[in-house]
Amino acid sequence: MKAKATSFDIAYQAGVSQSTVSRALRNSPLVNEETRIKIQNIAKELNYKVDKNASNLRSQQSDTIALLLFEDPSNDDSSINPFFLSMLGSITRACSNKGYDLLVSFQQSSNDWHADFEDTNKADGLILLGYGDYEDYQEKLIKLIEQDTHFVLWGAEVKDLPITSIGCDNYQGGMKVTEHVIKQGRKNFAFLGDASSHSPEFLARYQGHCQALKNNNLEINEHLKVDAIFTEEAGYQAACELLERGEAFDAIFAASDLIAVGAMRALQEKSITIPEQVAIVGFDDIAVASFTFPPLTTVKQDTQLAGDILVTKLLQLIDGEKVGASLIPADVVVRKSCGA
């Protein structure tokens, strides 16, 4: 293959200077239309493509954003949380709509924060995507802020830090889905999930849940609350623990669909019928939720919208605008598992 054509080759063929070529290809008003068309034709003919490294180097922007996915370390090699996968899809789409390229990277464990995409000028900004627990990363977030890195973060608001976070309205979601189950006549709710400051999203869901109970004069029974991280296995374990406690309950609110799915497995092993004996609801509306048996009632986070907002706000930040946090509505998706 002959060497790749450069803007100089085009300049030579067109009988103009290289800078004119550069301008013509970017439709600069500084070049006469006739000249521009001639140059663009030659460029097409030579199959010329602008060298992004050169152009990015000079212009100091990459038209690229980087997506950093945080996986829980416990989730070593298995499959990725389907909710994030779904987000990833919508973010990719949103980027390409805006004419940006997307770099994807997994932050596999907390010790390697070495994907310095913006520092190295590979990207103009970052999207941080993980499940709660940014506390572990707090010092790293601070470092990002200090370095004036442009980034947005999926999840609950990070307290005391000026961070543009975009998240689902977990509180509303938890409240709405709980109220829906209450309307089915359930009174004794168990909660599965880590409702601590380590998981601000789970915490918000739990608080919404509690609010719904209060609004309906129902008791919040701490004995029916079991910790669990967001995985299916954790859900299974938590449900087993719950059953061992021997406390009576007729409904479960799981902080994530994966937890719910794991819990269903545990219940079914003990031949507890869903939703007759125990109603169960989750959160996220992952693809699997509509295929469980019975299908899982859950709270849908609009990932399409979320991806769009994440990208849009990030681009605004890059443009130097000030943008605040925002919440995306959470809607209950009613299926069979809640006894409706």
Added chain:
Amino acid sequence: MKAKATSFDIAYQAGVSQSTVSRALRNSPLVNEETRIKIQNIAKELNYKVDKNASNLRSQQSDTIALLLFEDPSNDDSSINPFFLSMLGSITRACSNKGYDLLVSFQQSSNDWHADFEDTNKADGLILLGYGDYEDYQEKLIKLIEQDTHFVLWGAEVKDLPITSIGCDNYQGGMKVTEHVIKQGRKNFAFLGDASSHSPEFLARYQGHCQALKNNNLEINEHLKVDAIFTEEAGYQAACELLERGEAFDAIFAASDLIAVGAMRALQEKSITIPEQVAIVGFDDIAVASFTFPPLTTVKQDTQLAGDILVTKLLQLIDGEKVGASLIPADVVVRKSCGA
């Protein structure tokens, strides 16, 4: 924020030349250990990061590969095929293990092939990921070859073109899963899927399926074969069509899990019991497969391995090696839907 430090700043502080800095930071043997350590310390202190655009420009390589995802145009805005999402995950992991960055892009429709990642030097090579039907893209593949673009392709071998394709052993998979169902005593098989040259993978699965029937002296009934693209909706439609034909059958081999899931929905609507009246098996082993009711027997494609091989082979191509196509084993995952 003060201007970002450059290698010149470090050179100045260290009292050496800029080229020495460049070498020191890349652990070149041309620089004395003492000097190197001094320089690296200063770099750390200044929070210096190599500008990738500059370094890529000069060295003419990006340590980045691009993943192009082909979605069926019919699948306009809905969710992405979970199988690809799973591949995406494993490819991302494989890349980061090899120290490469990954650009992700959706080729939304056939008309915009403008993600010229390699031509623009944004990436050193390409991974093409789609479901069969590369025929539509044939001319574009030819163009890629002509331009000496480095790329690997997921899927069946493309005939007559020197392309490094990596795919699952669809033939074996189709055969093995069919034989497994035959062992359960089923004799009248329906096939749902587009078994044409448009979908070389589905075709191979079908051919393996037929081989298994032949090996067991069973009849291949063309009336029980219904076309379907790879989506759930297509599976639903195809199953309805199949039922309307009125031909008797006691087993379905669906060319993909999504088709199988759609077909199950159709059967259940007609109150046909699975697996008692009709056994059904799919292909891919997407996450949903283990949560359907009954859980779906299917053929697992090892996406972890696939991602690894795709990346490894692409890097070999980039290194100038010749690498051939390869097949990944397909293993039957037995669940309830086949009547085992």
Added chain:
DNA sequence: GTTTCGTTATAAAACGGTTTATATGAAAAG
């Protein structure tokens, strides 16, 4: 017929590294 202005093009200077060709000084060889 100068002067002024607007349009279009150019030459040259970045951008921040990597790499090639070259220099320096000390140790080894003659």
Added chain:
DNA sequence: CTTTTCATATAAACCGTTTTATAACGAAAC
């Protein structure tokens, strides 16, 4: 003591653009 050799460092060229500072030219203004 001179010549080679080796290890280390440097200066300068280069990668292919974008951008800034200038120039050239014809038309309009004076």
